[in-house]
Amino acid sequence: MSVIKIGHVNLRVLDMAAARNHYENILGLIVTDEDSEGNLYLKGWDEWEKYSVILSPSEQAGMDHIAYKVENDSDLDSYANTIQNYGIEVENLDAGTLVDCGRALRFKLPSGHIMCLYADKTVVGKSVGNVNPAPWPLDVKGVGAHWxxxxxxxxxxxxxxxxxxxxxxxxxxxxxxxxxxxxxxxxxxxxxxxxxxxxxxxxxxxxxxxxxxxxxxxxxxxxxxxxxxxxxxxxxxxxxxxxxxxxxxxxxxxxxxxxxxxxxxxxxxxxxxxxxxxxxxxxxxxxxxxxxxxxxxxxxxxxxxxxxxxxxxx
Ligand SMILES: [Fe+2]
The missing domain is CATH 3.10.180.10 (2,3-Dihydroxybiphenyl 1,2-Dioxygenase, domain 1)
Structure with a gap:
């Protein structure tokens, strides 16, 4: 049982068109989805999960939540118990509450920041693929952030x-x-x-x-x-x-x-x-x-x- 990596950050942005240009054309992230509520989902070319950044339209900038990935789905039950026993309230989120993710946990760090844990997120693959990959993709934009x-x-x-x-x-x-x-x-x-x-x-x-x-x-x-x-x-x-x-x-x-x-x-x-x-x-x-x-x-x-x-x- 372990937390294995940072999964994504959900940032609030004031002007979605300007934000999209920044994260897509300057940072070089790839837009993988956009939902009916205006949220934009992006990933780096070297990432395989569907997104590592969610941009959400808002009137106030900042972070909505940060998410980490755990190794196995069953880890979520163990972590829910551990977090509750520590004295922090945990919400169990149904699959899909975090878009393209399986069930998840949501809780507040002692500092008040919202953290989520998930075990499964849709995999779309790296831009360079998994078989005989090139070291970097030719169509990378801007800075070309990896992840x-x-x-x-x-x-x-x-x-x-x-x-x-x-x-x-x-x-x-x-x-x-x-x-x-x-x-x-x-x-x-x-x-x-x-x-x-x-x-x-x-x-x-x-x-x-x-x-x-x-x-x-x-x-x-x-x-x-x-x-x-x-x-x-x-x-x-x-x-x-x-x-x-x-x-x-x-x-x-x-x-x-x-x-x-x-x-x-x-x-x-x-x-x-x-x-x-x-x-x-x-x-x-x-x-x-x-x-x-x-x-x-x-x-x-x-x-x-x-x-x-x-x-x-x-
Ligand atoms: Fe830093």
Whole structure:
């Protein structure tokens, strides 16, 4: 029984035509479906499930929910019990409630974000197929993102009032769903307040991460590219398309990823993340960043945080 990967993120967008152009023509995702309620379903060329991104029309940007895939259908019963015993209410969703998915679970993380678990989603295959595949498809658009890599969520942290939903999320995801903490930043006079946390279920540095903020929100969804050269080309494509970027190509200390941060037309932040970072097998000791080195953990070259990066989110 295990959670095996990030499945999808459902983002709310203000202008569907503009959002479609951004995710399809600039990020290079492939539209696989569109429903009667105006939701758009997209996948990366290197993904095999029908979608990893749902765009939903809304008057407020942000994240509706994030979903992870479990190994077996029967895992859903076990996880429902485990989550309920932990003290978190779980909704059982009938097959099809998450479009093109089997039955699913829906619950709230301690931070208030909605998470779903599913075991089955329609498989449509990679663009390059499964037999003697080319390394990449000739018809890839824009940046050509391979797959949805991870999401970073903003969680309330108020040590004075003993509120730390980051630590609460880490406890819950570790104890109930088998996520493993890979990196953390510890702050406070005794360096015992977990203020940044990165967790994985695979062997990559993170499948989900949490940073602090005054209210729960969505910081970014990140899409995988394979190399630093791809990052440079992605920045070129964003500049050609006048995409608003808030962090130019650089490297993270945390995860060692190579990165660009930018915004979709609704103000939802995206990232292109390149490279493995490191191999995060289950026996890897947790990496800790100290409070004074957090800016270098985030942006390794400058060692400086820009306030917009921490304060602007949806
Ligand atoms: Fe990220």
């Amino acid at each position: 949805l890599d991870h999401c970073l969520l903003v969680c309330p942290l108020d040590p004075e009032n003993q509120v730390n939903t980051i630590a609460d999320n880490v406890n819950f995801l570790s104890q109930c769903l088998g996520f493993r903490l890979t990196e953390q930043a510890l702050v406070g006079p005794d360096a015992d307040i977990q203020a940044v946390a990165f967790l994985t279920v695979t062997n990559t540095p993170h499948d989900i991460a949490f940073v602090p903020g005054p209210t729960a929100g969505f910081h970014h969804a990140s899409f995988y590219l394979s190399s630093w050269g791809d990052i440079l080309k992605a920045a070129d494509i964003m500049a050609m398309n006048k995409v608003k970027m808030d962090v130019m190509p650089t490297r993270h200390g945390i995860t060692r990823g190579e990165t660009i941060y930018f915004f979709d037309p609704s103000g939802n932040r995206n990232e292109t993340f390149a490279g493995l970072g490191y191999l995060a097998t289950p026996d890897m000791p947790v990496i800790t960043w100290t409070e004074e080195e957090i800016p270098r953990g985030i942006f390794y070259h400058s060692g400086e945080l820009n306030t917009a990066f921490t304060e602007v989110y949806t």
